[in-house]
Amino acid sequence: MTKRVSSVDRVYETLRDMAINFDFKPGERINESALTSELGASRTPLREALNRLVAEGFLTLAKGQGFFCRSLEPDQILELYQARCAIETEAIIRGIVSASDDAIADLYAYLEESEKVYFTCTDLPELVQMDEEFHLRLAALSGNGELVRLLGNLNDRIRYVRLINLRQIRERHHDNHTDNSSLSAHRTIVDAVKNRDTAAAVKALRSHIERRSEETVELVRLAYSQLYVPSF
Known part of the structure; x- marks a missing residue:
């Protein structure tokens, strides 16, 4: 039984990474024999x-047809961003009420440490991972493991588009090479949490997430071009 479970987990982790990175093209039928x-x-x-x-x-499953890679459409990406915003908003409201001062201080310390790397890092996947880690830690202040788990799933499902977005931001700021807008937004959010200011925290969080979601149509277009002419 242990061997079988291990085999399933190994295959699952490999396929999951492939799905996250769109190694299967959007809407593509999964070739089980080849896999x-x-x-x-x-x-x-x-x-x-x-x-x-x-x-x-x-992935999706069509009766009598098999498994397919999920599609990549602006409306679907927007829904994922909206779901992420709802989950993170609920988490931050709960966190402000229940998180200890020490837990909030730990989040602040993580932000300060990540800033040191963020300004010089040129590895886009690492930068996205740092941003995801901040938001997961922020959600964890709620003490609700299910909210954190759901957020992790959403992060994985929009990661490819977020990589495209980050590359676009870096290209816009090529003269300065770094863009600190995300970190500035993170600091505003944490300051509000530290002050136990729910209204300010929710406003800053929503603004931060919705700013990216408004660009979904363009990001999906760029994502499709990236899938067929990759550059990172």
């Missing part, structure tokens, strides 16, 4: 892994 050969996996663990990814929103 069993490529991953050295039998059909049963492969099917279990694919079904898990359907449940998590990375």
